[in-house]
Amino acid sequence: SNGPHGAIINGSLKQTNITVEGLKEDEPSEKGWSPSSWREKPVKQEVVYPDQIPVQRSITKLEKLPPIVTPVEIHALRNNLREVALGNAFLLQGGDCAELFDYCEDSVIDSKIKLLLQMSLVLIWGANKPVVRIARMAGQFAKPRSSPTEIIDGKEVPSFRGDILNGYHPDTRALDPERLVSAYFHSAATLNYVRGQISSGIADLHDPLDWELGHVKDKTLQARYSRIVSSITESLRFMRTIGADTAGQLETVDLYTSHEGLLLEYEQALTRRLKHPKNRKIVSSPLDADGKGWYNTSAHFIWIGDRTRQIDGGHVEYFRGVENPIGIKVGPSMKSDELVELLDIVNPNKEIGKVTLITRYGEGKVETMLGPHIEAVKATGHTVVWQCDPMHGNTKSTPTGIKTRHFSSILSEVASALRIHREHGSFLGGVHLELTGDAVTECIGGSEGLVEEDLSLNYTTYCDPRLNEKQALELAFLVAGHYRG
Numbered sequence: 252s253n254g255p256h257g258a259i260i261n262g263s264l265k266q267t268n269i270t271v272e273g274l275k276e277d278e279p280s281e282k283g284w285s286p287s288s289w290r291e292k293p294v295k296q297e298v299v300y301p302d303q304i305p306v307q308r309s310i311t312k313l314e315k316l317p318p319i320v321t322p323v324e325i326h327a328l329r330n331n332l333r334e335v336a337l338g339n340a341f342l343l344q345g346g347d348c349a350e351l352f353d354y355c356e357d358s359v360i361d362s363k364i365k366l367l368l369q370m371s372l373v374l375i376w377g378a379n380k381p382v383v384r385i386a387r388m389a390g391q392f393a394k395p396r397s398s399p400t401e402i403i404d405g406k407e408v409p410s411f412r413g414d415i416l417n418g419y420h421p422d423t424r425a426l427d428p429e430r431l432v433s434a435y436f437h438s439a440a441t442l443n444y445v446r447g448q449i450s451s452g453i454a455d456l457h458d459p460l461d462w463e464l465g466h467v468k469d470k471t472l473q474a475r476y477s478r479i480v481s482s483i484t485e486s487l488r489f490m491r492t493i494g495a496d497t498a499g500q501l502e503t504v505d506l507y508t509s510h511e512g513l514l515l516e517y518e519q520a521l522t523r524r525l526k527h528p529k530n531r532k533i534v535s536s537p538l539d540a541d542g543k544g545w546y547n548t549s550a551h552f553i554w555i556g557d558r559t560r561q562i563d564g565g566h567v568e569y570f571r572g573v574e575n576p577i578g579i580k581v582g583p584s585m586k587s588d589e590l591v592e593l594l595d596i597v598n599p600n601k602e603i604g605k606v607t608l609i610t611r612y613g614e615g616k617v618e619t620m621l622g623p624h625i626e627a628v629k630a631t632g633h634t635v636v637w638q639c640d641p642m643h644g645n646t647k648s649t650p651t652g653i654k655t656r657h658f659s660s661i662l663s664e665v666a667s668a669l670r671i672h673r674e675h676g677s678f679l680g681g682v683h684l685e686l687t688g689d690a691v692t693e694c695i696g697g698s699e700g701l702v703e704e705d706l707s708l709n710y711t712t713y714c715d716p717r718l719n720e721k722q723a724l725e726l727a728f729l730v731a732g733h734y735r736g
């Protein structure tokens with residue numbers, strides 16, 4: 252079967268009982284899963300199109316289009332995340348809150364790849380571990396919203412739900428089913444460009460990187476960051492000199508894609524029964540008689556948002572059946588027993604690193620909430636990737652109603668997570684950030700000294716406030732500093 256469910260062969264559900272390591276012979280498989288079984292469950296953030304005919308036309312098209320990512324890549328990431336869960340690597344995940352179709356543009360993509368690369372170099376230097384990079388990119392088009400409508404210029408309009416559903420402009424807020432197909436093509440074009448740039452040397456460390464530390468006004472900080480950059484630059488120079496890059500490791504990197512798996516209609520249409528890679532190390536589906544499994548081919552990694560992680564909900568149902576590594580957002584309302592139950596549902600075979608728990612409590616609540624969650628998970632025997640999202644629990648509104656986040660709160664939540672994990676004999680496996688390679692002014696603080704009045708200078712997010720290039724890099728320096736002392 253595919254872990255929790257039976258093998259679906261020729262459309263019928265067959266319960267197979269083969270003895271496999273970790274699974275007793277007559278252990279009953281759980282009730283059937285299929286790419287559409289989520290439809291029998293309540294779905295939060297549901298999308299109700301007024302007319303099903305154009306929706307079905309889009310879905311039929313999506314079901315025919317080729318996979319955007321492949322099982323070999325998905326398993327490569329799973330293997331990498333296993334290493335993160337075991338403490339042998341660090342996970343850096345970042346990108347926009349809401350990716351727009353308009354971000355599918357070479358310079359925008361280039362700057363995000365470069366930023367993630369630079370941050371990962373700093374983190375490698377700091378944590379002394381390889382870094383696994385996942386972009387919130389090439390598909391981060393669906394947004395959960397707290398309210399279905401908002402008031403713009405005194406008029407009530409539907410909220411912007413992400414480019415896959417409707418447009419940001421108030422006149423384009425009606426749901427548009429053509430956007431489902433458009434999302435596919437924008438994902439594919441973005442990933443195509445990422446693959447092209449990486450294979451053409453955008454991440455080639457033989458080329459010097461531009462670190463631009465001129466904005467750091469504080470002399471002590473400036474000196475500290477410069478020392479880190481010199482240390483990295485020196486190490487790279489040394490490796491090149493002694494020819495330590497014979498396998499070409501300095502020329503290229505892996506960059507995986509991810510998004511919130513919110514719009515299940517879309518995710519289902521890209522869920523395919525595909526052959527497992529030959530050298531698959533992790534076997535979560537021991538009863539696959541046909542050597543195949545269900546893969547979400549829209550991205551390497553998908554996560555369940557904090558608003559859609561209900562035990563009995565459609566999202567958890569969908570996520571429990573796919574081979575991909577998955578994330579679960581863990582906010583302040585998560586109860587420990589609920590967390591444990593979730594892990595048992597989505598990862599019954601307790602595969603190491605299959606699940607990334609993305610904690611996002613806020614700088615205050617992390618102090619009391621993370622410890623008990625760590626202990627609860629420890630008691631289950633699940634080995635997860637613990638990732639800190641220091642963004643979503645730290646969103647504030649200015650007196651004039653602009654959504655922002657303070658750099659100091661973001662740093663504080665990461666620092667607390669690092670410390671609390673250590674205190675509990677655990678370790679922080681990675682960070683999950685909202686960032687952009689552009690010089691936006693959306694978060695307050697950092698070395699540039701952005702203040703509330705600066706927010707209007709270049710506030711361009713269509714959802715949550717992102718770290719700009721300098722703030723993101725600075726966060727990497729500071730996290731690295733925590734490891735180096």
Ligand code: PEP
Nearest residue numbers: 348556557558580611643
């Ligand atoms: C997000 O990651 O953009 C998001 C909506 O997060 P959360 O589900 O944690 O609120």
Ligand code: MN
Nearest residue numbers: 348685714715
């Ligand atoms: Mn967000």
